[in-house]
Amino acid sequence: MPQATRGYAATSPTSPLGLFHFVRRDPRDNDVVIDVLYSGVCHSDLHTVRNDWGGTVYPTVPGHEIVGRVTAIGSAVTRFQVGDTVGVGCMVDSCQHCGACAKGWEQYCEKGMTGTYNSTDRVDGSATQGGYSEHIVVRQEFVLKIPQTLDLKAAAPLLCAGITTWSPLRHWKVGPGSKVAVVGLGGLGHMALKLAKALGAQVTLFSRSAGKEADAQRLGADRVVISTDKAQMKAVRGQFDLIIDTVPYAHDLNPYTATLATGGTLVLVGFLGMQEPAVNTTSLVLGRKSVAGSVIGGIAETQEMLDFCGQHGITADVEMLAMQDINTAYERMLRSDVKYRFVIDMQSLKSAT
Numbered sequence: 001m002p003q004a005t006r007g008y009a010a011t012s013p014t015s016p017l018g019l020f021h022f023v024r025r026d027p028r029d030n031d032v033v034i035d036v037l038y039s040g041v042c043h044s045d046l047h048t049v050r051n052d053w054g055g056t057v058y059p060t061v062p063g064h065e066i067v068g069r070v071t072a073i074g075s076a077v078t079r080f081q082v083g084d085t086v087g088v089g090c091m092v093d094s095c096q097h098c099g100a101c102a103k104g105w106e107q108y109c110e111k112g113m114t115g116t117y118n119s120t121d122r123v124d125g126s127a128t129q130g131g132y133s134e135h136i137v138v139r140q141e142f143v144l145k146i147p148q149t150l151d152l153k154a155a156a157p158l159l160c161a162g163i164t165t166w167s168p169l170r171h172w173k174v175g176p177g178s179k180v181a182v183v184g185l186g187g188l189g190h191m192a193l194k195l196a197k198a199l200g201a202q203v204t205l206f207s208r209s210a211g212k213e214a215d216a217q218r219l220g221a222d223r224v225v226i227s228t229d230k231a232q233m234k235a236v237r238g239q240f241d242l243i244i245d246t247v248p249y250a251h252d253l254n255p256y257t258a259t260l261a262t263g264g265t266l267v268l269v270g271f272l273g274m275q276e277p278a279v280n281t282t283s284l285v286l287g288r289k290s291v292a293g294s295v296i297g298g299i300a301e302t303q304e305m306l307d308f309c310g311q312h313g314i315t316a317d318v319e320m321l322a323m324q325d326i327n328t329a330y331e332r333m334l335r336s337d338v339k340y341r342f343v344i345d346m347q348s349l350k351s352a353t
Contacts, residue, residue, distance in 0.1 A: 238258075
């Protein structure tokens with residue numbers, strides 16, 4: 001039967017999030033029903049709520065860093081049992097048969113992946129709603145197993161921040177001896193440092209200002225380079241095999257492309273839109289360097305990341321909050337006033353009025 005559910009939703013680009021009553025769709029044979037325990041707070045949630053990218057359909061319940069417990073399964077479900085601890089990330093379906101899906105790249109589904117929220121169910125056309133809610137219903141192929149060794153609340157951000165940085169590390173084959181730099185120390189950046197270090201890379205953080213050295217080193221950086229210091233930037237020219245750029249707004253890439261080694265790649269994971277100022281292609285052409293983009297990761301790749309984190313004890317640095325404090329958290333997130341990811345304890349929703 002369809003489930004009456006409570007969540008927190010935005011009803012317009014300017015309205016605060018507030019209590020919202022809605023109905024989850026009727027579970028199908030291949031569906032898993034999940035009680036949401038923890039939901040990470042991603043910058044994408046804020047962008048969607050405020051319609052920064054256009055296309056938001058209101059009311060919208062954000063949340064795509066979900067950890068929960070299975071409460072029911074459909075008759076065709078074979079991978080999960082009631083009581084399992086599971087995760088749901090940024091997508092809940094794809095066509096499953098296009099070229100991208102065949103490669104395990106469901107996030108690049110040629111017919112469009114189904115987002116966990118602000119998207120449309122492929123079967124009945126209903127609106128998908130995210131993890132700022134009591135329950136969620138997801139087809140089993142898009143549900144992930146959370147290793148028992150991980151702190152559940154700190155594992156939630158792995159479902160977006162973790163896989164967003166893991167995917168380019170794996171795609172560009174980072175391992176022992178690789179030289180990796182990370183631009184920006186936030187929700188994405190701190191995960192990139194942890195994961196690159198655990199893969200055996202030599203890791204550098206690019207920061208616009210001093211004062212982050214101790215934290216960066218704790219997270220896995222071997223050194224910090226101040227990107228506004230011309231002498232420091234000159235000293236690392238031509239060094240990095242891969243740069244993961246997590247900055248969520250337009251910024252000058254040219255100082256960073258100059259630090260790529262021959263054949264190196266700068267991959268954008270934080271910004272969508274027109275990039276300004278323009279990239280000077282001279283060093284790219286003369287050094288076979290690349291500027292690329294990447295978004296989350298496929299389901300198998302996400303499970304690989306979770307298993308790796310379970311083996312290495314890697315989770316996000318989190319600050320817990322009640323559901324009722326989400327609007328304050330959004331304002332703090334805009335000021336970069338969090339180290340390094342907010343996570344909502346969804347038990348707090350029970351007392352929401």
